[in-house]
Amino acid sequence: MLGVGLHFSLKDLLSVSAIAMPSAIVQIGCTANPKIDVIARAHSDAEVEHLKGLGADTVIMGEREIARGIVEEVLTAPKAPTSA
DSSP, X not given: OGGGTOOOOHHHHHHHHXXXXXXXXXXXXXXXXXXXXXXXXXXSHHHHHHHHHTTOSEEEEHHHXXXXXXXXXXXXXXXXXXXX
């Protein structure tokens, strides 16, 4: 976009690509088969909402699933013995 005075770094372009590609895939899938169950992965709360808004039925955020796993482990692990 240099011709119009806009300058993007490679990092900026890759960031846009990381959001645009899943968005396009969700839209194409929902258009091709409206009955399809779409399961997507997101990296942020905003991306979860964006993909759900495009028609994804389930959106999983890896960081949230890791946190849930840690909490579950802490809550279900046997208590350590206390010293007397």
